[in-house]
Amino acid sequence: MNKEKLVIFDTTLRDGEQSPGASMTLDEKVRIAKMLEKLRVDVIEAGFAIASQGDFESVKAVAETVRDSTICSLARAVRPDIERAAEALKNANSGRIHTFIATSPIHMKYKLQMAPEQVLEQAVTAVKMARNLAEDVEFSLEDGSRTEPDFMYRIIEAVIDAGARTINIPDTVGYGTPEEYGAIFRNVMNNVANADKAILSTHCHNDLGLAVANSLAAVMNGVRQVECTINGLGERAGNAALEEIVMAVNTRKDFYPLASAIDTTFIVPTSRLVATVTGFPVQPNKAIVGANAFAHESGIHQDGVLKHRETYEIMKAEDVGWKANKLVLGKHSGRAAVRSRFEELGVTFESPEALNDAFQRFKALADKKHEIFDEDLQALVSDAKAES
Numbered sequence: 001m002n003k004e005k006l007v008i009f010d011t012t013l014r015d016g017e018q019s020p021g022a023s024m025t026l027d028e029k030v031r032i033a034k035m036l037e038k039l040r041v042d043v044i045e046a047g048f049a050i051a052s053q054g055d056f057e058s059v060k061a062v063a064e065t066v067r068d069s070t071i072c073s074l075a076r077a078v079r080p081d082i083e084r085a086a087e088a089l090k091n092a093n094s095g096r097i098h099t100f101i102a103t104s105p106i107h108m109k110y111k112l113q114m115a116p117e118q119v120l121e122q123a124v125t126a127v128k129m130a131r132n133l134a135e136d137v138e139f140s141l142e143d144g145s146r147t148e149p150d151f152m153y154r155i156i157e158a159v160i161d162a163g164a165r166t167i168n169i170p171d172t173v174g175y176g177t178p179e180e181y182g183a184i185f186r187n188v189m190n191n192v193a194n195a196d197k198a199i200l201s202t203h204c205h206n207d208l209g210l211a212v213a214n215s216l217a218a219v220m221n222g223v224r225q226v227e228c229t230i231n232g233l234g235e236r237a238g239n240a241a242l243e244e245i246v247m248a249v250n251t252r253k254d255f256y257p258l259a260s261a262i263d264t265t266f267i268v269p270t271s272r273l274v275a276t277v278t279g280f281p282v283q284p285n286k287a288i289v290g291a292n293a294f295a296h297e298s299g300i301h302q303d304g305v306l307k308h309r310e311t312y313e314i315m316k317a318e319d320v321g322w323k324a325n326k327l328v329l330g331k332h333s334g335r336a337a338v339r340s341r342f343e344e345l346g347v348t349f350e351s352p353e354a355l356n357d358a359f360q361r362f363k364a365l366a367d368k369k370h371e372i373f374d375e376d377l378q379a380l381v382s383d384a385k386a387e388s
């Protein structure tokens, strides 16, 4: 069955860079952008052109280097931001202006100090302005998940009429739950007359650890674009992790209605590059890209994997860019995994007693050491020979 495309919008270079301490140089951003292009990301948000001269130059450099992905710049819903974004994107093969304004009662009252009608008017003016400078315009309702529904419907209808092609409803403060956040999109489709004229988009933050779950709930409720970052980098607790969303949709094709065009074999190399450039290490137990994501230590699991990988693996390590899965030898490992590793090292046992002896020596060492490496096994064999 040919599924509709899930548009992957990567904002590592913009929202990801808003992670305190994760700022990147122009060259680093271009390197990451080229990797995102290889990954076949559909849209790369390269920065916030008005934020600084450096951000402007970076968006411009990425727009001039990357040819296959759409390059996007963020812009508040005001003329100087929109013009700066358009200037930075002018040499892009395909450019997008992403303009936004906050729409929740708390943001409008305290941050913007504007009445809802003024916000609506400014949003429409900004989208029209952006459409005069670019074909492809995205509009975001900042703090969308805490926006009052009727106001949300009115503003969405108006900005689509003004020319916005993509409508993003962010969970800016990571407050939503999957059921609630998914329902927002279902309700938009049922209550906004022209909703089918635009692509609905999700953008989730991870304050409650729900960013990926919320994004996927949105996908189940009519969203066709997911905004995310490599390694879940981003403001505060981060954004939804690209690798987790892509692999959830890929692995559960039976469940999700859309398919991404991502070349998943570049996931791990991209994750490594982002970790190296930003100095933000990836935790070992991080899904997909953590060092332990495809490593098995317990004897029962290792035995299962040696008999049939799918007993304990729902994805192939190689499909996301690892060389292979890993059977880590430690104190929980069983005889099957130990023997298999010995065999890989060219060591065979002439009798069950000899294997048993090696296994006992292995267990004694594993009690003293976190992980047993090939050199440790070779040393065990030499010791046994020397003693016999």
Ligand code: KIV
Binding pocket: 015, 100, 140, 141, 142, 143, 168, 170, 171, 172, 173, 203, 205
């Ligand atoms: O989290 C957010 O609301 C944003 C918008 C600017 C899209 O990053």
Ligand code: ZN
Binding pocket: 015, 170, 172, 203, 205, 235
């Ligand atoms: Zn954000």
